[in-house]
Amino acid sequence: MGAMMGAGVGLTIGFIFGSYSIIRGGAGPRGFIATLSQYMLSSAAAFSFFLAIGSVIRTDSALPPHLEAARLQLLSPAIRSRAEGAALIKQRWEAEKRHQL
Structure with a gap:
């Protein structure tokens, strides 16, 4: 190209x-x-x-472009919904509160 x-x-x-x-x-x-x-x-x-x-x-790159694209599609997404993110933050806050006591 x-x-x-x-x-x-x-x-x-x-x-x-x-x-x-x-x-x-x-x-x-x-x-x-x-x-x-x-x-x-x-x-x-x-x-x-x-x-x-x-x-x-x-x-x-080590992989041909079509295999690299397939690898990226099969990985678990790092993007989460707002509800999942909020639940994760609340869990971390609770863990920090328990750790401080």
Whole structure:
């Protein structure tokens, strides 16, 4: 996914900077299309390389993503209802009162 995003961003940036360069300095001996495509492809290759590495680093985990999601779904929830939370607080208060006596 990082490589695809990098290629899209690189093509866009290459088009913008390549067009500006061609308008400013001319297309050169190879022509407009060849010069613009060289800008776009080199920019896309650089962006996709670095974004692919970044996405690999970000998603580096011991479990594949689908197994990690299943593991998180099967864990007992840490969120409790208000009534359960209030009952737990009351129990702790009672335990503290008994402990202080």
